[in-house]
Amino acid sequence: MTLARRLAAEALGTAMLLAVVVGSGIMAERLAGGNVAIALLANALATGAGLVALILMFGAVSGAHFNPAVTLSEAWQGKLPGREVAPYILVQVAGAFAGVAAAHGMFGEALFSASEHVRTGASQWWSECVATFGLIAVIMGCSRARPAMTPFAVAAYITSAYWFTASTSFANPAVTLARAATSTFAGIRPADTPGFILAQLAGAAAATALFGWLYRTPVSSGK
Amino acid sequence: MTLARRLAAEALGTAMLLAVVVGSGIMAERLAGGNVAIALLANALATGAGLVALILMFGAVSGAHFNPAVTLSEAWQGKLPGREVAPYILVQVAGAFAGVAAAHGMFGEALFSASEHVRTGASQWWSECVATFGLIAVIMGCSRARPAMTPFAVAAYITSAYWFTASTSFANPAVTLARAATSTFAGIRPADTPGFILAQLAGAAAATALFGWLYRTPVSSGK
Amino acid sequence: MTLARRLAAEALGTAMLLAVVVGSGIMAERLAGGNVAIALLANALATGAGLVALILMFGAVSGAHFNPAVTLSEAWQGKLPGREVAPYILVQVAGAFAGVAAAHGMFGEALFSASEHVRTGASQWWSECVATFGLIAVIMGCSRARPAMTPFAVAAYITSAYWFTASTSFANPAVTLARAATSTFAGIRPADTPGFILAQLAGAAAATALFGWLYRTPVSSGK
Amino acid sequence: MTLARRLAAEALGTAMLLAVVVGSGIMAERLAGGNVAIALLANALATGAGLVALILMFGAVSGAHFNPAVTLSEAWQGKLPGREVAPYILVQVAGAFAGVAAAHGMFGEALFSASEHVRTGASQWWSECVATFGLIAVIMGCSRARPAMTPFAVAAYITSAYWFTASTSFANPAVTLARAATSTFAGIRPADTPGFILAQLAGAAAATALFGWLYRTPVSSGK
Numbered sequence: 044m045t046l047a048r049r050l051a052a053e054a055l056g057t058a059m060l061l062a063v064v065v066g067s068g069i070m071a072e073r074l075a076g077g078n079v080a081i082a083l084l085a086n087a088l089a090t091g092a093g094l095v096a097l098i099l100m101f102g103a104v105s106g107a108h109f110n111p112a113v114t115l116s117e118a119w120q121g122k123l124p125g126r127e128v129a130p131y132i133l134v135q136v137a138g139a140f141a142g143v144a145a146a147h148g149m150f151g152e153a154l155f156s157a158s159e160h161v162r163t164g165a166s167q168w169w170s171e172c173v174a175t176f177g178l179i180a181v182i183m184g185c186s187r188a189r190p191a192m193t194p195f196a197v198a199a200y201i202t203s204a205y206w207f208t209a210s211t212s213f214a215n216p217a218v219t220l221a222r223a224a225t226s227t228f229a230g231i232r233p234a235d236t237p238g239f240i241l242a243q244l245a246g247a248a249a250a251t252a253l254f255g256w257l258y259r260t261p262v263s264s265g266k
Numbered sequence: 267m268t269l270a271r272r273l274a275a276e277a278l279g280t281a282m283l284l285a286v287v288v289g290s291g292i293m294a295e296r297l298a299g300g301n302v303a304i305a306l307l308a309n310a311l312a313t314g315a316g317l318v319a320l321i322l323m324f325g326a327v328s329g330a331h332f333n334p335a336v337t338l339s340e341a342w343q344g345k346l347p348g349r350e351v352a353p354y355i356l357v358q359v360a361g362a363f364a365g366v367a368a369a370h371g372m373f374g375e376a377l378f379s380a381s382e383h384v385r386t387g388a389s390q391w392w393s394e395c396v397a398t399f400g401l402i403a404v405i406m407g408c409s410r411a412r413p414a415m416t417p418f419a420v421a422a423y424i425t426s427a428y429w430f431t432a433s434t435s436f437a438n439p440a441v442t443l444a445r446a447a448t449s450t451f452a453g454i455r456p457a458d459t460p461g462f463i464l465a466q467l468a469g470a471a472a473a474t475a476l477f478g479w480l481y482r483t484p485v486s487s488g489k
Numbered sequence: 490m491t492l493a494r495r496l497a498a499e500a501l502g503t504a505m506l507l508a509v510v511v512g513s514g515i516m517a518e519r520l521a522g523g524n525v526a527i528a529l530l531a532n533a534l535a536t537g538a539g540l541v542a543l544i545l546m547f548g549a550v551s552g553a554h555f556n557p558a559v560t561l562s563e564a565w566q567g568k569l570p571g572r573e574v575a576p577y578i579l580v581q582v583a584g585a586f587a588g589v590a591a592a593h594g595m596f597g598e599a600l601f602s603a604s605e606h607v608r609t610g611a612s613q614w615w616s617e618c619v620a621t622f623g624l625i626a627v628i629m630g631c632s633r634a635r636p637a638m639t640p641f642a643v644a645a646y647i648t649s650a651y652w653f654t655a656s657t658s659f660a661n662p663a664v665t666l667a668r669a670a671t672s673t674f675a676g677i678r679p680a681d682t683p684g685f686i687l688a689q690l691a692g693a694a695a696a697t698a699l700f701g702w703l704y705r706t707p708v709s710s711g712k
Numbered sequence: 713m714t715l716a717r718r719l720a721a722e723a724l725g726t727a728m729l730l731a732v733v734v735g736s737g738i739m740a741e742r743l744a745g746g747n748v749a750i751a752l753l754a755n756a757l758a759t760g761a762g763l764v765a766l767i768l769m770f771g772a773v774s775g776a777h778f779n780p781a782v783t784l785s786e787a788w789q790g791k792l793p794g795r796e797v798a799p800y801i802l803v804q805v806a807g808a809f810a811g812v813a814a815a816h817g818m819f820g821e822a823l824f825s826a827s828e829h830v831r832t833g834a835s836q837w838w839s840e841c842v843a844t845f846g847l848i849a850v851i852m853g854c855s856r857a858r859p860a861m862t863p864f865a866v867a868a869y870i871t872s873a874y875w876f877t878a879s880t881s882f883a884n885p886a887v888t889l890a891r892a893a894t895s896t897f898a899g900i901r902p903a904d905t906p907g908f909i910l911a912q913l914a915g916a917a918a919a920t921a922l923f924g925w926l927y928r929t930p931v932s933s934g935k
C-alpha cells in the first residue's frame with residue numbers, strides 16, 4: 044500500500060467514524076423524547092456497530108487507527124515509521140471535521156457549529172485517561188494474541204466505554220477536536236478540548252508502557 | 267451453482283429481508299407506546315441480526331446481494347457477468363414485494379397498502395447517497411481484506427446506518443420500491459422513491475469508483 | 490460421543506434455553522414498567538445471547554438441536570439416524586419443562602402454572618410457519634456453507650424473529666409445550682399449542698424440501 | 713508467560729471488569745429516569761461488550777479467569793497448578809476492589825462505600841447457583857470444542873444471565889466481594905455476600921463434575 048492510499052483510508056475512515064458518532068447522536072436525541080439513557084444506548088450501539096464495519100474494511104489498508112493516540116502509540120512501539128506520524132494525524136483531524144460536516148448535512152444542520160456542552164473537571168479527565176488507557180490496552184493485547192478479532196474487540200470496548208466512563212469515552216484527540224464543532228448531542232465546548240486531549244495522551248502513554256512490559260513487545264521499525 | 271438456484275436465493279433472501287424490515291417495524295411501532303427511539307432500536311437490531319443470518323446462509327449461493335445497487339457495482343467491477351444483472355434485479359424486486367406481503371400477512375394487514383410517509387428533500391437524498399456509498403465501501407473493502415467477515419461487517423454497518431442517517435438508510439432500490447407498498451413504520455410515499463433511488467445509485471457509483479482506485483481492484487469477468 | 494452423552498446435552502441445553510427464555514421474560518416484564526417494547530428488547534437480546542453460548546458449547550456434542558423440528562429435519566436429510574429421533578425429542582421436551590421449573594425457582598414462582606396468554610388465529614399460525622421455515626433455512630444454509638458460524642447465524646435469526654413475526658417466534662414444539670406451563674410473559678395458553686406446533690412442522694417441512702433442492706443436499710445416513 | 717505477568721493480567725483484567733460493571737451501573741441509573749429495565753439493558757450490554765474485549769486481550773496471557781470460581785474449576789480439572797490458585801485469587805480480589813475505586817473516581821463518588829442493597833433468600837441463592845453452573849459449563853464446553861470462540865460465548869452468556877436470573881448473575885466471588893463496596897446500582901449488602909459466594913461455589917462444583925463426565929475431560933497438570 045502506498046502512503047497516499049493509506050492516508051486516504053485514514054481520512055475516509057475517520058470521516059465515516061465522525062459521521063456515525065455525530066449523526067447517531069443527533070438522531071438519538073431527536074427521537075428519545077428526553078430519555079438520555081435511550082439516546083446513549085442508540086449512540087453506543089451505532090458507534091460500536093459502525094466501528095466493526097470501518098475497522099474490518101480499512102484495517103488491511105492503513106491499520107484503521109482513525110485516532111492520533113493510536114498512531115502515536117504504534118509509532119512508539121516501532122510499528123509505524125516516525126515520518127508517517129504527522130501525515131497520519133493531519134488527515135485524521137481533517138477527516139474528522141469532514142465527517143462532522145457530512146453528518147450535519149444529513150440532518151439539515153449548519154456545516155459546523157461550536158458546542159456549548161461543558162465537559163471538564165477531574166472526573167471527566169480521569170474518565171478520558173481510563174478510557175484511552177483501555178483502548179490502547181485492547182489494541183495491543185488483541186492485535187498480539189488474536190489479530191483477526193481486533194475489529195470486534197475495539198468495537199466492543201468502545202460500546203462498553205460509552206457507558207462505564209463519566210465522559211462517554213471520547214478516547215481520541217481527533218474526535219475530540221471535531222466534536223467541538225457540533226452543537227448537538229455529541230458536542231464538547233472548544234475550551235474543554237485541551238483537558239480531554241491531555242488526559243487521553245496520558246492514558247495512551249501509560250498503556251503503551253505497561254503493556255509493552257506485559258507483552259514484551261519487540262521493538263521493530265516499519266510494518 | 268446454476269443461475270436458477272442463484273436467482274432463487276436472491277429472491278428468497280430479499281423476501282426474507284423485507285419481511286424482517288417491515289415486520290419488525292410493525293411490531294416495534296405497536297409496542298413502543300409512541301417512543302420512536304425505542305421503535306427504531308428494535309427495528310435496527312432486528313434488521314442487523316436478520317442480515318447476519320441471511321448473508322451467512324445465502325452468501326455462498328448467490329453472493330447475497332439482495333440489492334440492485336450492489337448487483338450493479340459488482341457487475342461494474344467485473345465480478346458478475348453483465349447478462350445476469352437484469353435477472354438478478356428482477357428477482358430482487360419481485361422478492362422484495364413478496365416479503366412485504368409475507369410480513370403484512372403475519373400482522374393481519376392487507377397484502378399491500380400505499381405508504382403516505384413523506385421522505386424527500388436534500389437532507390434525505392444526501393443521507394441515502396452517504397448510506398449507499400458506505401454500504402458499497404464496506405462490501406468492497408471487507409470482501410477484499412476479510413471476506414469471511416463480510417456478513418458481520420454489512421450487518422453492523424446497516425444497524426449503524428439506521429441511526430446515523432436522517433433517512434434511516436434504505437440504501438437499496440429494491441427495498442425502496444417495496445417499502446412504498448406498506449403504510450406502516452417502514453413505509454415511503456411512492457412519489458418519493460425516485461429521489462431515493464437516484465441518490466442511492468449516485469452513492470454506489472461514487473464508492474465503486476473511489477474504492478476501485480483505493481484497492482486497485484483488478485477487472486475480471488465471471489465469478 | 491455416546492448416545493447417552495448426546496441426550497444429556499440435548500436435555501441440559503434445552504433446559505438452559507427455557508430458563509433463558511422464561512427467566513428473562515419474567516425479569517423484563519417486572520422491570521419494564523409496562524413498556525412491552527422494552528421488555529421484548531430485553532427478552533430478545535437475552536435469548537439471542539444465550540443461544541450463542543448454548544450452541545457453541547453443545548454443538549460439538551449433540552448438534553445442539555434443542556428443538557424437535559430441527560431433529561426431524563436433520564433426520565429427513567439423513568443427518569441423524571431414524572432410531573435416535575424419538576429419544577432426542579423425548580429429552581428435549583423433558584428438558585424444556587425442567588428449564589421452566591428452574592426459571593420459576595429463580596423468581597419465586599410455583600414450579601409450573603398454566604398460561605392464560607391467548608395466541609391463536611391465522612396471523613399467529615402464519616407467523617410460526619414463517620419463523621420455523623426461516624430457522625430451518627438458516628441452519629441448512631449456514632451449516633453447509635459456513636458451519637463454524639452457525640451458532641451466530643441461528644442466534645441472530647431468533648433475535649430478529651422475536652421482532653419480525655407477530656407470534657414472537659416460538660419456532661420450536663418443545664419450547665411451545667413448556668411455555669404453556671408458565672403464566673408469565675413468555676406463556677401460551679395450553680389450548681393454543683397444537684396450532685402453533687402444526688404451523689411449525691409445516692414451515693420446517695417446506696424449508697427442508699425447498700433448501701434440499703436449492704443446496705442439493707446429498708442424502709446420507711449417520712453423522 | 714511468567715507467573716508475574718499472568719498475575720498482572722488477572723489483576724488488571726479483574727479491575728477493568730469491575731470498572732465496567734460498576735461504572736456502567738452508575739451511568740445507567742443516573743440516565744434511565746427511573747426505568748430499571750433500561751438501566752439493566754445498558755448495564756448488561758456494557759458488561760457483555762467489555763468482556764469480549766477483556767477476554768480477547770488477556771486470554772492468551774493468563775487465561776482471563778477474573779473469577780475465583782473459574783480458577784478453582786480450572787485447577788480441579790488439572791489445567792492450573794495447585795500452587796497458583798491462591799495467588800490468582802488474591803490478585804483477582806485486589807484487582808476487583810481497585811476497579812471499584814477507579815469507577816467511583818470517574819463518577820465523583822468516594823473511593824469505597826458500603827452497599828445497602830439487600831440481595832438474599834433462596835431465590836437469589838438458586839439464581840447464583842444456576843448462573844455460575846452455566847458460566848462454568850459454557851467455559852468448559854466452548855474451550856473444548858471451539859476455544860477461539862470462548863470470549864464471545866462467555867460474554868454472550870453473561871449478557872443473557874443478567875436477565876434470566878433473579879440476582880442479575882454475579883457468578884463470581886471476587887466480583888461479589890468488591891460490589892459490596894459500592895452503594896450504587898451494582899451493589900450488594902456486605903452481610904449478603906457469604907450466601908452468594910457459597911451458592912456460586914456450589915454451582916461451579918456441580919458444573920465441573922457434570923461436564924467433566926459429559927466431555928470426559930482428561931486430567932492433566934500444568935497448562
